[in-house]
Amino acid sequence: MIVASFVTDSNFRAVLYIVSFGLFIYGLSGLTGPKTAVRGNRIASVGMAVAIVATLLVPHLSNVVLIIVGVAIGTAVGVPAARQVKMTQMPQMVALFNGVGGGAVALIAWVEFRDSGGFADVPTYVAIFSCFAAIVGSVSFWGSNVAFAKLQELITGKPISPFGPAQALVNGLLLAVAVACGAAIVAGSHHEILIIGLLVAAALVGNLLVLPIGGADMPVVISTLNAFTGLSAAATGVALNNTALIVAGMIVGASGTLLTQQMAVAMNRTIPSVLLGGFGGEVTAAAGAHAAGGTVRATSAADVAIQMAYARLVVVVPGYGMAVSQAQHAVREMAKLLEAKGVEVKYAIHPVAGRMPGHMNVLLAEADVPYEQLREMDDINGEFSRTDVAVVIGANDVTNPDARTKPDSPIYGMPILNVDEAHSIIVLKRSMSSGYAGIDNPLFVNPKTSMLFGDAKQSVSDITEELKAL
Structure with a gap:
């Protein structure tokens, strides 16, 4: 009886709530880096469990069975959905x-x-x-x-x-x-x-x-x-x-x-x-790179491997195309080979690359890419001028020079990665299709750019095999 009175006491519930939101805040602080993100999520989950228990201890709570059924249904739907969802989704x-x-x-x-x-x-x-x-x-x-x-x-x-x-x-x-x-x-x-x-x-x-x-x-x-x-x-x-x-x-x-x-x-x-x-509205043909009369230059995995093997600095620019093809592990394997050959490898991360803030960070962290190699836009932009090879994997709008030079472009004024300043640019794409903004990218017809068409994961794997043969 004493125990029942204690656990239903409002002060006890208040303590549980304080514990729960303390865990929320502490868990949130763990989301600042990939090494602590999983732990942070787990801590916040414990906090939510404490809050639910505290709520269920409210005296004279009705429909307890219905609440438990609701929690069970939510768990049965949410856990499998979260575990099975692809990173691209x-x-x-x-x-x-x-x-x-x-x-x-x-x-x-x-x-x-x-x-x-x-x-x-x-x-x-x-x-x-x-x-x-x-x-x-x-x-x-x-x-x-x-x-x-x-x-x-x-x-x-x-x-x-x-x-x-x-x-x-x-x-x-x-x-x-x-x-x-x-x-x-x-x-x-x-x-x-x-x-x-x-x-x-x-x-x-x-x-x-x-x-x-x-x-x-x-x-x-x-x-x-x-x-x-x-x-x-x-x-x-x-x-x-x-x-x-x-x-x-x-x-x-x-x-x-x-x-x-x-x-x-x-x-x-x-x-x-x-x-x-x-963004994403209809654009006229004149807004695209193709209308400028540029020439698209295709390349091969062997040529890309040679360029990268003899480079001093290679900067990988990931985008949604990397997420779609799940190429992050292949990219990490390629980077390890380059590093073994003495090539410095960095990753240029645009804040809105992909379809969600932090999308690229999560994908690359999943592939065990060292966090110190992930460079935010403001940090990496100054290094493109000394970059021997920039490898763009499925990124489009975040590398589009029209954002700097074309006032009538839908993305004009948007800060971009200065990929066009690299000595050589390799773009991995399935096709010449436009990005989310619905406009063409003049970077693809830049004289320094070569296009490697195909699935990004397969293209990276082909480059890796060529690197092994060098």
Whole structure:
């Protein structure tokens, strides 16, 4: 009896919540490097388990069986999905999981509305925070689903603007409807049609907000929606008086906001400009490198191997093409051979290479590439002028010189890797297809560039075999 009274005591639960968000923060600090990232994730997972246990200790908690069933179903779906997802599909997974969090928050707000008779018997602040959480959570859920569909290529990655130039106005009107419904609820109206109208209007905002954004802006979109979900979770925590939810939500919201800002800076974009329309629109033929009349020079694995074997510095520039072909392990094997021949090897990492912040870092860390060889854009750009061979593996927009020289280019002003300053450039691609921004890359017809066409993993393996023969 004493034990039961102790574990259900509010002070004991408060201690458990403090422990849980302490583990959240400590786990998050471990995500600053690949060597500690796995441990950080595990520590944060323990923190979440502690928070769940603390919540289940709330006195007079109803539907415990239903909660356990929900946890079991979520575990049965989430664990296999996370373990089986390919690294190339990780951005989609992040978008989907993030959306689930926002959707859960929106549903909780609806349930609280029903259980409290339209927030009739609760303090005003509960209604305010619940309505805020419902709007932001619904926007995040539906926006994340659209981002998932674009990344998964279920729909086109190019901008879709159902209302054309009036898109922003329509979004603003829908958001105003959602806010008006929330204001009516806070003012004392208890009609359920209001919370339904709020959720539907916010859902339309979420869909129409992300549909017009092109694929090149997806890293910024994902981190923005992640911040939305965190803020909505924190608001729900205030409404439910749940300390762990408040802290966890604020951590997610703050980190997502900082990451969004960093991604926007890396692309020379403002967050409003991303949300009001993105890259990836239709471009004219004159915008591409092919229209400039350049000549594409193909090469062979043997020629590439010779160039690299006699180089002093080789810089590998990974992109989404490396992720698609899962070439990171082959790249690491090739680098080891070069290092054995006395060649210095570095990796140039652009902040938005791939489809998710840190995508390339994760892939290369998986292949045990030494972390000190991974050089961020600002650090490596000054070294391209002394680079003997730059090997571009599936990167496109982040190496496109049009970002520096062509004011009418969709990516003009975006900081890029200065690959064109290297003495020799080798580009590994399946074809001459454009990147996410939907424009051609004049780097491919640069006189110093040679194209090695084919699957990136197979091409790297062929180069490695040629290196072994030298």
